[in-house]
Amino acid sequence: LGVRCEEPFIDKMAVRHRERDSDVWQDDVVEFMVMPCPRDVGLYVQFCVNPAGALLDGALAGPAARLERGYDSGAEVKAQVGAGEWSVEMRVPLAGLPVQSWQGPWYFHVARSRRAVSQSLTSLQTPVSGFHDLGAYAELTGIEALGLPFGLSGFSLGALMYGGNACSFAVTGDRSRLTGAEIHIGGQTRQVFDAPALAIQTGTVRLPFTLVPGDQDQALRVRLLEGARVVQERSAVLSGLPVDLLGAPSAPVFYLSPQAAVELEIPVHVQAGDGASLRLVWEARDEAGAVVGDGETTTPGRSVRLRLYWPRWRPGSYRLAMVLRRGDAELARREVPLRLVLNPWEEMR
Template sequence: MRLGCLMVMSLGLASAAEPELPRATVARVTGAMVVDGRLDEPFWKQTAEQGGFGRLGGKGTPSVATTFRVAADATALRVGIVCQEPNPEQLVARTSRRDGPIWSDDSVEFLVQPGPRFYYQFAVNAAAAQFDARVPLEGGAGTAEATLWDGVWQTAVHREAGFWSVELRLPWAALDLGPETLGTWRLNVGRTAARRMEYSAWAPVVKGFHDLPRFGYLDGLAIKPTDYPLDGSRLQIPPLRVGGNRFRLRLPARRAGPYQVKMAVQRWAPGPPPARRPVGQPLSAKGGELAMDLRVPVKEAGVLQQLVVEVAEASGRPLLLRAHLFQAPDPLVANLAWPVAYAGDGQVRAAVTVALAPGFAPGLLTARLTSNGKAVGKPTAFPLPRSGDYPVALPLTGLPDDLYQLELTARVPEVGEFREVLPFYKVVGPFDQAGRAAGPSS
């Protein structure tokens, strides 16, 4: 009996020690939003300011304050974050690339859980570099699925004396909304002050910004489950290469439509996402699925690019937005077996790899030798029916010792021409007959 009382008292003390989870309410607003980081549009004055940040793990109040506001319109969530900072010129922002390690910089993170399957992380450093992730509730933030997800969203950073501020615009169509969407979302906002190595958060998290059970609450969203009838949570885009990539868009649909698919491909750059153009005519879902074959033309390799896919309803309102960041591999890569060829080898050999989008028209791989800018011998052509590895060998018999270049050119109809030049020396080797004759006697 005494033990039972102690257990009840212990449970009561533990419950009393649990911090109260904070709540924020979304302000429904209208009017344009210019994403410039300034928070100077009139609607921000209608939005309640949220503060009360604490150091990570309940270790007291941070040395500088952070506040945020959340508003919503018919198509997106609007977030404004203000970080007090006595020396904004000393902010740390080493990372400039998309999805880089911005958490080691001065940065803010907006984490939100709209439904039972995922929560989302949108992070921005003081140089406006972005990081995003869609974290499955089964598996957690360390899974590849989380970090490979790319959202379509906008952000900007502004600095002034005494503070720096961030604006984010997160389209509803990027958040996998549907019948499972919660009436009240879970929310946390975190800040990293890199120079002071200080981490603070709005919610009383202990294990880090991703401590989901201790997230606060976001009220007042009023999302209708029927407004988003497409399920893009399992949408997968295959690896993209130079050429005309093709894949089949397949989306479970809870409404017949009609729908308009739109698409854009371009180099990735900070700022607004690229304008999407319609692909084909509006189409309807059949058998509960919206399906369409998409052709994705890629013209460059080795640079960060983005594919944006949008599906809109007849009125033009976006229902699904998904980005895919990629860097296409070089279409032609060649390596010599050895940068020096001996006379006794009889030939120069190279390993050639062709990496183009599947289904291209057969082309030709041409190899030739040059020296001092002049062709040596006749070129040799190899059929190029598909991507893959191609061994190349050209004869060296009768050629004098010299510096040569093995020039390789892949020509593929409707895709392009790609070239590699591999320099090498032809010399008399230690086991060549000529080498032994010229060497000193023993």
């Protein structure tokens, strides 16, 4: 893609952002949207480039969806500022686009936001209600000439947690030409699937992988291959993973009632997977160090509930020690303060 922007006030352009995936759209900017799927699916990629060559690329599941900045298109960008104009050239690998319509048509849009004097918007097709007016996107034909063997629909990484995970998708096009798959995390190969492993799956394809502590903020890449050729690559940044496998109760103070148990919900940021179940072993001690309660409970992940019954507890301060295990292996341990009060006003007296 090449775009040349006439600009008589070069020295007044807004160029505040220079980092990748920063809020480049707030500057003088060229925007390019490409939708490699049916229009009613509405999955598209937004590219924003300013005169400094800073790029923001993100995927959207619709015009009202949140921009997924963890998406990485692999685009190469160059920008140049000259006398009375600035220009952008961008090269986007096909494998970096979320292709579903492997034979087309696709849809695209080119737009410019100019802020040198006052903000003005221009676009490939005008008038439009905004840069995300999918109905105004132009049709891009000739996609079959690219020779894409297949596309993907319904691609999902699921709810990413530590432990066992899986990405899933359906193949559009010639499924027999999907001969391999790889999952990379932090630049290292985590899982490889050969042609026989893929061929035995019917319908939705499921690729399992494991996340471990240390994967936080790493790049996750799923590569789908025909031979040695990367046909599709989907990516995300694992920024949502928590630091600790075992969380703390939502509050340190709970109301103790003779008529009901005190219920604590403990976040567990790991999934049990297909192996041994997760067990939370816990023990509580009072201010004198005496054990006043202990127990063990299983959980499939996400959270575990502990119930403290009145006969064994009295108002006061405690230390709750917890150990998370899978089989005989210890995954995490944590100790947190806990205070039980007889009524909501006790702390004020």
